[in-house]
Amino acid sequence: MHSTTPNFKKNARTALADSQLQEALAGLPGGLVAQRAAARERLPEFDSLRDYGRDLRNHTLDHLDLYLERYEQQVIAAGGHVHWAQTADDACSAILRICSEADARLVTKGKSMVSEEIGLNHRLEGSGLEVVETDLGEYILQIRKETPSHIIAPAIHLTQKQVESDFRLQHDHLSANRKLDEPAELVNEARQILREKFINADVGITGANFLIAETGSSIIVTNEGNGDLTQSLAKTHIVITTIDKVVPTLNDAASLLRLLARSATGQEITAYTTFSTGPRRNGDPDGPQNYHVVLLDNGRSEILGSKFKEVLRCIRCGACMNHCPVYNAVGGHAYGWVYPGPIGAVLNPGLIGIKEAGQLPNASTFCGRCEAVCPMRIPLPKLMRHWREAEFEQTRGPALARAALRSWAAFAARPWLYHPLARVAARILKFSSGSRGSLSWFPFAHRWTKDRDLPAPQGKTFQELWAARGKSTTPKTKRSAR
Amino acid sequence: MSRRAILDKIRQSLNATPNDQARRSALDARIANPPRAPAPSRVAATGSDTIACFKSELEKQLATVVEIDNPALIPSAIASYLEANKLPLRLRHGCDPYLSQINWTSAAGLTLNSGPAAPNDPTGLSVAFAGVAETGTMVLQSGPDNPVTLGYLPDTHIIIVPKSRILATYEDAFERLRTAIGSGNMPRTLNWISGPSRTADIGGRIVIGAHGPRRLLALITAEK
Ligand code: SF4
Secondary structure: OOOOHHHHHHHHHHHHHOHHHHHHHOOHHHHHHHHHHHHHHHOOOHHHHHHHHHHHHHHHHHOHHHHHHHHHHHHHHOOOEEEEEOOHHHHHHHHHHHHHHOOOOEEEEOOOHHHHHOOHHHHHHHOOOEEEEOOHHHHHHHHHOOOOOOOOOOOOOOOHHHHHHHHHHHOOOOOOOOOOOOHHHHHHHHHHHHHHHHHHOOEEEEOOOEEEOOOOEEEEEEOOOHHHHHHHHOOEEEEEEEHHHEEOOHHHHHHHHHHHHHHHOOOOOOOEEEEEOOOOOOOOOOOOOEEEEEEEOOOHHHHHOOOOHHHHHOOOOOHHHHOOHHHHHHOOHHHOOOOOHHHHHHHHHHHHOHHHHOOHHHOOOOOOHHHHHOOOOOOHHHHHHHHHHHHHHOOOOOHHHHHHHHHHHHHHOOHHHHHHHHHHHHHHHHHHHOOOOEEOOOOOOHHHHHHOOEEOOOOOOHHHHHHHOOOOOOOOOOOOOO | OHHHHHHHHHHHHHOOOOOOHHHHHHHHHHHHOOOOOOOOHHHHOOOOOHHHHHHHHHHHOOOEEEEEOOHHHHHHHHHHHHHHOOOOOEEEEOOOHHHHOOOHHHOOOOEEEEOOOOOOOOEEEEEOOEEEOOOOEEEEEOOOOOOHHHHOOOOEEEEEEEHHHEEOOHHHHHHHHHHHHOOOOOOOEEEEEOOOOEEOOOOOOOEEOOOOOOEEEEEEEOOO
16 A cells, blocks of 8 residues: 555644544544443453463464464365465465456455555456455445545544445435435445345455464454455455464464454454354355465564564554544544554554654654553553654654754763753743743744743752752652553 | 565574474464463353353343243244244254254244355344353354354344353353364354444444344253
């Protein structure tokens, strides 16, 4: 997928001024936040399960090569095929090849963020295939030629009114006078239209929430049942997924499934959780006749050896974005590439490069809510900080900021010079702030002071105050994580 | 090529060699003896009632749950549910042995057809391999006994769950599966069903009946 990530600031400004987007955002993630809190409340083991999940993901990552080999062996034993793909392009080509072997014309798709990552629809359509998204949110986005703005609620940025007018335009074979002002009526209309597609599809493509080494199974989790119709009615089922999705055993998948829906939507479990293993068996009256898994790397094996390794524990629940004040203000599209919110701020630079995605780790208030709710206990703020450092090292910081920091560093490294200068500066600033105690202008910072005042020092430096207190205060203990 | 390159890169990132015996035994041990996370206290605490928990969790997810002590009464229970919902008295089902011990002719007006679901079948009938109390989840195996389409194409899905198959946790259900078909084996599809189909993709409001069944009826019954 093409990224507009370098324009994050501009995207964010546009998003803040978009009244329809702001109407759609108001309250929606807020509901998910409350529902997650209620689900956590109902399961006293929730937080200890998070520790368990973190450890099991760490164990899997430490043995990733071996679990992938075992997984592959089991898929083959069940009659399926595994296609390894280093890059997005490799993955698209593999899928195209399978489609052409199947003589496919119509392809149905369940929701898959990895397919967004590799720009799959574009490639398939370019080869003359009809591709139909079947997740309701994704279907709406496909009509609008938009991308998902959230990893589990892809159309969260749209209002019901927008969907209604899209359906009236798109489904123009239906009566113009039909009633469409209830969500149920809209859902029903899409249901009728997509039924046809499910039944006539040649190939069904789904993602995978997890892969199981013990059995060679892929798992999808849905509420609509679209993924099941996609994979059981088409002749060929293709799973597009990535190497970090593998878990050792069925029991391990169960532990993570206990966390996934609760963290995502606050549901105890989704309506459907489906384990698929190979093609239909002898005597099976339904199910696909061919089963293929396309296993994508796209930079993850590189991340595995970096200080960003922990991000590979992610189970894509979306809790970090639901709880993020920046995401809640600007929505997902401003992030400019597949994964929005805190997970995107950490993952996207790893996948498309810090040069492209460098603004994202900076789009954070460091409030720490993402880490506090992440079921896999990924230290998202710490990882964002690492990216900021990496970005700075690659001298992408503004020249003025770099010069200022360099001269500050020169002073700070010389306490005999720094302390007296700081004392003088603090007193001058106190004097210039007058009785207001704040400055409305500051050299080189007029952009910052344009919209707000800068609190002025109160006349003494921290060192002076510290010395005056006789260093008696003990530091507070660290805020406990939820 | 790709396979080799990806695995090599992973090993390089992990500082590992392919034939490290300790790493291989760690994997073998975990798969041979899959560890379990601590079970949720709602089903693990002493005195917790598995059947009651199964029922109340499933009802919270907007399924209808009916308990029937005598399996002979299943046909009439189904007929009255369909009538109450103004649905045709037609069922599609597979060849699960649990179904063949029931005398269907006794039930007024039910028409039964076997095989996978056809697009216009109004109601599918399946038998669960297991029930999981912790979230009111029913576990179904694909195959001729219970074709997988029965649970997704028709507007209404009815699932029979024999009481003795209702277990506390997901891991218990997997253990039952390993015993039934052998460790490491799976049916083509194992379906966990925990409520009727739904979506919240339009304006964040929940609508029941997105692509799959609009109604889900679970019949908790005695074993044959
Ligand atoms: S980073 Fe954590 S909270 Fe965010 S999507 Fe991944 S698992 Fe969920």
